[in-house]
Amino acid sequence: MRELKLMKGNEAIAEAAIRCGTDGYFGYPITPQSEVMETLMAEQPWKTTGMVVLQAESEIASINMVYGGAGCGKKVMTSSSSPGISLMQEGLTYIAGAELPCVVVNVVRGGPGLGTIQPAQSDYFQAVKGGGHGDYKLITLAPASVQEMADFVELAFDLAFKYRNPAMILSDGVIGQMMEKVELKPQKPRMTEEEIIEKYGDWATTGKTRNRNRNIITSVELSSENMENFNHKLQAKYKKMQEEEVRYESINCDDAEYLLVAYGSSARICQKTVELARAQGIKVGLLRPITLFPFPEKPIHELAKQTKGILSVEMSAGQMVEDVKLSVNGITPVEHYGRFGGIIPSPAEVLEALKSNFLEG
Amino acid sequence: MDIKEIIKEENIVYKKTSVLTDKVMHYCPGCTHGVVHKLVAEVIEEMGLQEKTIGVSPVGCSVFLYDYIDIDWQEAAHGRAPALATGIKRLMPDKVVFTYQGDGDLAAIGTAETIHACNRDENIVVIFINNGIYGMTGGQMAPTTLPGMKASTCPFGREPGQDGHPLKITEIVAQLPGTTFVTRQACHTPAAVRKTKKVLKKAFENQINKRGTSFVEVVATCNSGWKMSPVKANEWMEENMFPFYPLGDIKDI
Numbered sequence: 001m002r003e004l005k006l007m008k009g010n011e012a013i014a015e016a017a018i019r020c021g022t023d024g025y026f027g028y029p030i031t032p033q034s035e036v037m038e039t040l041m042a043e044q045p046w047k048t049t050g051m052v053v054l055q056a057e058s059e060i061a062s063i064n065m066v067y068g069g070a071g072c073g074k075k076v077m078t079s080s081s082s083p084g085i086s087l088m089q090e091g092l093t094y095i096a097g098a099e100l101p102c103v104v105v106n107v108v109r110g111g112p113g114l115g116t117i118q119p120a121q122s123d124y125f126q127a128v129k130g131g132g133h134g135d136y137k138l139i140t141l142a143p144a145s146v147q148e149m150a151d152f153v154e155l156a157f158d159l160a161f162k163y164r165n166p167a168m169i170l171s172d173g174v175i176g177q178m179m180e181k182v183e184l185k186p187q188k189p190r191m192t193e194e195e196i197i198e199k200y201g202d203w204a205t206t207g208k209t210r211n212r213n214r215n216i217i218t219s220v221e222l223s224s225e226n227m228e229n230f231n232h233k234l235q236a237k238y239k240k241m242q243e244e245e246v247r248y249e250s251i252n253c254d255d256a257e258y259l260l261v262a263y264g265s266s267a268r269i270c271q272k273t274v275e276l277a278r279a280q281g282i283k284v285g286l287l288r289p290i291t292l293f294p295f296p297e298k299p300i301h302e303l304a305k306q307t308k309g310i311l312s313v314e315m316s317a318g319q320m321v322e323d324v325k326l327s328v329n330g331i332t333p334v335e336h337y338g339r340f341g342g343i344i345p346s347p348a349e350v351l352e353a354l355k356s357n358f359l360e361g
Numbered sequence: 362m363d364i365k366e367i368i369k370e371e372n373i374v375y376k377k378t379s380v381l382t383d384k385v386m387h388y389c390p391g392c393t394h395g396v397v398h399k400l401v402a403e404v405i406e407e408m409g410l411q412e413k414t415i416g417v418s419p420v421g422c423s424v425f426l427y428d429y430i431d432i433d434w435q436e437a438a439h440g441r442a443p444a445l446a447t448g449i450k451r452l453m454p455d456k457v458v459f460t461y462q463g464d465g466d467l468a469a470i471g472t473a474e475t476i477h478a479c480n481r482d483e484n485i486v487v488i489f490i491n492n493g494i495y496g497m498t499g500g501q502m503a504p505t506t507l508p509g510m511k512a513s514t515c516p517f518g519r520e521p522g523q524d525g526h527p528l529k530i531t532e533i534v535a536q537l538p539g540t541t542f543v544t545r546q547a548c549h550t551p552a553a554v555r556k557t558k559k560v561l562k563k564a565f566e567n568q569i570n571k572r573g574t575s576f577v578e579v580v581a582t583c584n585s586g587w588k589m590s591p592v593k594a595n596e597w598m599e600e601n602m603f604p605f606y607p608l609g610d611i612k613d614i
Contacts, residue, residue, distance in 0.1 A: 024452050052451045056444070057477035064441040064474070068417070068448025071435045076448065094438045193453075205433035205449070207413045207456055216427045218436035 003184045009143070009175040012150040012182050013079060013105055014039035017051075020154035021188040023074035024052040026065035028084060031117040032173040033107035036079040049190055059084040063091030063104070070100035071217040073196040073204030075157055079105035081173075082123050083114060085131075092166055093132030096234075097219025099203075101160035103153065104138075105169040107176035110315075110342040118342025119173030121264060124319035127170045128293040135231055137238045139167040139245070140292040142263040146180035148290075154185070159245060163237055164203075170292060172315065174265035174344065238294075247290035248299055252278065256285025258358055259303050261324050262313040263289045265344070270313050272347035277354065284354065292320070300327040309358035310334045313350055315343075333358070380406040384428045391591025393581030394423050396548045397490060400558045401461070402430050404565055414457040415449050417442040421463035422496040440471025443478035446485045457568055459486035465495050468504040468530040475530065482539040482573040486564040489531065489576065492583040493602065500586040504528040507605055512586070527605065531578045535612040542567050542575040543612040547603070549582070549595045560610075572614075580606050 007015065014036050017025060027037045037055060045051035052069075056062040062078045069076035080088065085106045095102060106127065110120035127140045139159045141152045149171060156167040191199075197206050208214040221227045249267075252274050253259065262270040267288040277284035287303060289296050304310060310332060312321035321336035328334050337353035339345040380402040388394050405414055411432055418426040420439035427434035437445045442460035450458040467475050467489050478485065494512055495501040502512040502519060505527050509518040519527075535543040542564060546557040557579060564575035580602050584594035 024448065026448065054447070054451060056447075057473055060441070061444040061447075061474055061477065064438065064444030065448035065451075067437070067441075068435060068445035069452045070448075071445070072415075072449055072453055074452045076452070090438055091441070098436075205415045205435055206453070207415065208431065208433045209412050214427070214431055214433050216434045216436070218427065218434070220424060220436060 003186075005182050005184060006179055007146060007182055008035055008177060008179050009146045009149040009171060010035035010107065010177070011039045012146050013153060013169070014043065015184060016150040016153040017077060018043060018045045018049060019185050019187050020157060021049065021075060021190040022051055022077060022157070023190055024054070024069045024076040025078065026054050026056050026062040026069070026076070027078050028056050028059045028062050028080065030081045030084045032109055032119070032176050033079050033081045033105070035176075036105065049187070051190065059087035060091065063088040063095070066102045067091055067095050067098070067100060070095065070102040071098070071205050073200035073206060075191070077103035077105070077153075079107065081107045081109045082111050085123060085126065089126070089132035092138065093130070093134050093136060094219050095166045096136035096138070097134065098217050099164040100166070100217065101157070101164050102166050103156040103160055103169065104166060105171065108170065108172040110340060116342040117173070119265060119344060120315045120340055120342060121172055121266060122316040122319065122340055123170065124292065124314065124316060127168050128295070128323070136234060137165075137241070137293050139163065139165055139241060140170050141167065142170050142290060142292050143175055144264050144267045144288060146175065146178065146182050149175060150182050150184060163241060165237065170264070172264050242294040245291060246294050246296050246298070248296040249288040249290060250299065251286040251288070253285035253287060253303055255283055256303065256306065257283040257308050258285070258354060259307045259310045260284060260286045260313055260350070260354070261289070261300060261310060261320070262286065263292060263320065266313050266315055269345060269347050270350060273350040273354070276347055276351050282359070295323045295327065297327040300324060301329065304328040304332045307332055311354050311357060312336045313345070314338045315345070316340050378403045378406040380411055380431050382429055382431050386429060387425060388422065389585040391582060391584040391594055392422070393492065393548050393579065394490065396554060397488065397557070397579055397581070398426065398429050400554070400561055401488065404558065404561045405430070405432065408562065408565055410457050410565065413455065414459070415453070417445045417449070417458070417460040419460070419462040419466040421466050423461055423463065423490065424497070426461055440466050440469070441474055442466065443471065443474040443483070443485070443487065447478055447481070447483050450483060450485050454484070457565060459488060459565070461488045462490070463496070464489070464491045464493065464503045464505040468528050472530070476534065476537070479534040479574045479576065480537045480539045484568055484571050484573060486568055487574060487576045488561070489578040490581045491578055491606065492581040492586070493527070494583050494586040496583045496586050504530070507601060510601070529606070531576065531611060534576050539574050540576055540612060541573040541614045544576070544610045545578040545580060545606060545608050547580045547598070547608055549598060580608065
């Protein structure tokens with residue numbers, strides 16, 4: 001039986017986390033995502049599934065609690081918004097360096113600094129280019145609906161465990177706060193200690209038994225040669241993700257002469273822009289990256305061959321546009337249109353931007 | 362008498378615990394870390410905890426602690442060990458979890474993680490090595506450096522008005538309702554070593570009995586950082602560190 005509910009994106013994250021068998025959530029309040037932890041605390045999953053929910057003293061502590069839990073082979077996650085995610089960058093690079101799976105949700109708000117509590121997409125670079133120090137990548141998923149907020153929790157965990165790599169759900173204040181209909185999946189059991197030992201016993205700190213060597217979760221390596229080799233291993237992992245995990249949605253792209261590229265709430269706005277444009281006889285399509293890392297380079301490159309111009313639409317001063325340009329590699333003009341600081345563009349103004357860039361003069 | 366006749370099981374009065382690995386420690390001669398590592402390993406062996414203990418090593422001289430004690434380990438970012446330990450213990454409450462941290466790790470960069478773990482009744486053991494200096498990075502001022510004590514970032518001696526005061530973090534965590542056992546020991550004499558082992562055992566027993574945070578400070582020497590011989594460093598510690606950091610149990614509920 002389908003279970004449909006009207007809920008906020010942030011609530012959907014919490015509900016999906018419980019239902020996919022998450023073992024632990026560690027977080028710190030920050031607008032506009034506090035409903036994630038509030039929902040979890042109200043649901044009291046420790047009484048039902050045994051899931052641990054803990055309010056930490058800071059985002060620094062939250063992400064390091066996640067490190068500890070992930071090191072034990074547990075399904076652990078945290079959520080925050082931009083300034084809090086900045087504080088987590090240290091922990092994220094250690095988690096990437098120690099090759100631990102975990103899920104981090106960023107419900108982005110406008111910056112820089114304390115910025116605004118209104119929605120933005122200005123943390124793209126931080127999410128997809130590493131964020132902390134060293135050469136590493138986060139698997140980055142960009143939900144564009146409350147349904148995807150729910151669905152991507154389990155997907156993010158699956159990818160995180162598949163690659164032993166942190167995964168980020170890069171949302172924004174619109175998707176986090178808006179209410180939509182969501183189909184919730186049935187409750188899955190959490191993994192037992194025995195199942196964890198069987199699946200992850202070769203690396204997780206589950207207690208050193210006589211039949212194996214001790215497991216050590218670490219990112220330190222003083223030998224440059226070993227460190228270079230380890231980096232090669234990480235790069236091979238990221239390459240595999242680029243080959244196998246690209247996800248995107250294309251809308252009205254088959255006959256498109258102009259292409260919009262947008263993710264998350266910008267993609268929702270651009271869907272309407274496509275309708276408005278087509279009503280005026282302008283053949284516009286939309287490519288919505290679902291994975292921001294790995295980025296859908298090939299599909300964008302292919303579409304560039306048939307289009308006269310590509311507009312990257314983001315609630316930022318222009319971040320994803322750089323990856324669009326790299327994908328297009330000069331074969332067609334690429335421009336950026338963005339509002340930022342918490343301002344959400346209207347479908348009509350995106351259409352105006354498309355026209356002024358490619359159809360006028 | 363042939364030596365082989367002497368080396369027999371019944372004649373053994375002391376042997377290295379099997380929980381301590383055979384890897385040669387990287388510590389300077391005279392450093393206290395090796396002694397405390399041995400005590401932790403002995404306590405784990407004697408209490409039969411090898412299969413259920415997860416250690417959290419810090420950033421500092423003891424970063425490679427996982428090379429020496431044969432249990433599962435997680436190596437934390439600087440100061441974050443109590444947060445890792447929280448994550449581990451909350452998700453695996455049947456395991457025995459401890460952190461091992463130096464003064465810079467625990468009382469400077471990790472102050473918030475230390476205090477809040479202790480204040481949440483986290484059922485873990487925190488082992489705190491206080492030698493009043495940053496050993497690994499080459500002898501910089503620590504949060505616990507004594508007034509007047511020289512370090513590479515206070516080459517003329519720590520001046521409290523300018524450089525801050527030495528932090529008695531152990532007295533601070535003793536104030537918190539989440540701690541059950543807070544003690545300060547040293548390893549400068551055989552008797553002190555035995556006493557430190559005794560409190561470590563008690564700390565691990567507290568965890569098994571779900572009694573909240575046990576916090577064991579060991580006032581330690583860093584003769585390289587202090588630029589003294591091992592013997593002189595021990596004397597200097599007694600004369601200068603102990604009056605400021607007096608040994609003994611601070612809290613025992």
